[in-house]
Amino acid sequence: xxxxxxxxFSTMRRIIKNLLRDLGFTNTAEADDGTTALPMLKSGSFDFxxxxxxxxxxxxxxxxxAVRADDRLKHLPVLMVTAEAKRDQIIEAAQAGVNGYVVKPxxxxxxxxxxxxxxxxxxx
Amino acid sequence: xxxxxxxxAEFEATLRAHAPQLIESLQQGRFDEATQMFNELNQAxxxxxxxxxxxxxxxxxxxxxxxxxxxxATGGDPSPITDATDxxxxxxxxxxxxxxxxxxxxxxxxxxVNFVSYEAQSLTADWQRFMRRDMNAEQFRDLxxxxxxxxxxxxxxxxxxxxxxxxxxxxxDFQDLTGQVIxxxxxxxxxxxxxxxxxxxxxxQVDRVAGIQHDREAMRLEQETKKQEKQxxxxxxxxxxxxxxxxxxxxxxxxxxxxxxxGF
Numbered sequence: 483x484x485x486x487x488x489x490x491f492s493t494m495r496r497i498i499k500n501l502l503r504d505l506g507f508t509n510t511a512e513a514d515d516g517t518t519a520l521p522m523l524k525s526g527s528f529d530f531x532x533x534x535x536x537x538x539x540x541x542x543x544x545x546x547x548a549v550r551a552d553d554r555l556k557h558l559p560v561l562m563v564t565a566e567a568k569r570d571q572i573i574e575a576a577q578a579g580v581n582g583y584v585v586k587p588x589x590x591x592x593x594x595x596x597x598x599x600x601x602x603x604x605x606x
Numbered sequence: 607x608x609x610x611x612x613x614x615a616e617f618e619a620t621l622r623a624h625a626p627q628l629i630e631s632l633q634q635g636r637f638d639e640a641t642q643m644f645n646e647l648n649q650a651x652x653x654x655x656x657x658x659x660x661x662x663x664x665x666x667x668x669x670x671x672x673x674x675x676x677x678x679a680t681g682g683d684p685s686p687i688t689d690a691t692d693x694x695x696x697x698x699x700x701x702x703x704x705x706x707x708x709x710x711x712x713x714x715x716x717x718x719v720n721f722v723s724y725e726a727q728s729l730t731a732d733w734q735r736f737m738r739r740d741m742n743a744e745q746f747r748d749l750x751x752x753x754x755x756x757x758x759x760x761x762x763x764x765x766x767x768x769x770x771x772x773x774x775x776x777x778x779d780f781q782d783l784t785g786q787v788i789x790x791x792x793x794x795x796x797x798x799x800x801x802x803x804x805x806x807x808x809x810x811q812v813d814r815v816a817g818i819q820h821d822r823e824a825m826r827l828e829q830e831t832k833k834q835e836k837q838x839x840x841x842x843x844x845x846x847x848x849x850x851x852x853x854x855x856x857x858x859x860x861x862x863x864x865x866x867x868x869g870f
Contacts, residue, residue, distance in 0.1 A: 491702075492702065492706075493702055493705040493706060493709070496706070496709055497709070500709070500713075535841050536841035536843060541841065564841075565843055565844040565845075566841050566842065566843075567844075567845045567848060567854050567855050567861075568842065568845070568853055568854050568855075569853050569854065569855060569864060570853065571841075572855065572861055572864055572865065573864070573868065576865055576868060576870040583861055583865065584858065584861075585855065585857065585858055585861055586844070588858060592858050
């Protein structure tokens, strides 16, 4: 299982990488923006995308839309991990096809639950 | 009486003074004389206006100097905004360093703790066997060696762990420095706001002198619509008042409730 972690703050990427490793996911890669993430996704055979919303080049929501619009990527499970907490935004992300939404600050437990839930649905 | 009233009064006085001459010049067909007089009358009328404009531009220049945006005036020093930006960059840098340092120490400490746990578990199994007298002499000697090694290791690792925890504590020192910097930036911003407010007041005076009325409410609405059209899904960053705002969720449970209520 290859996971791409996208966030413009390196400390957050590190935290998520560590949490994923604790959950047994050791094959991870990182990108600091939607613009660098998209080409990686297109050529990289990733199984899961974890992304922030606010990023200077291409935001997480735009990345999500680009993924859903791409024939080869449209079924990629996407988890948003973000500080964005407005109801409208959560709804917008859900309508754009996000598989899970975690608000910051979050706990390891929450992250674990959301990931497991996503893979239950994907495999079920 | 207001500046405007005063100007009007002055103009009326000048008009009264020149009126007889003006009438005579016109009646006599001495148009160049009449033109000259009209010119003087005009200047008298504008005199008050020029004075007000002069006063206004002087105040405007003062406000600009106060804003310290004019680098010629400050001798090339960074403007308050540049200063504030630099300081905030410093905050980002410091907090990133502290976070990484803390995480480094945690990553170093985890294996130490894991080893103690793991080895204790493994030794327990053998210790139980010993307790049940299910162990021969050689196995017992072996167990003794392992326990000895384990105790040694625990002591050393315990000491290292202690040190790491201390350093993690120290790594939080950024808060003091970043706190000071942020307070300073807050002060800069408050000053800036007050100076900008001054400019706004002056803009009001310019309107008054020029006799123009601007419909601020209409302009504001126009700006709002433009903003909405451009960036509907612009992020707002972490919310400060999630507990009182209706349009913001208060935590992960809220998010989950919202999504499941919509069938997601």
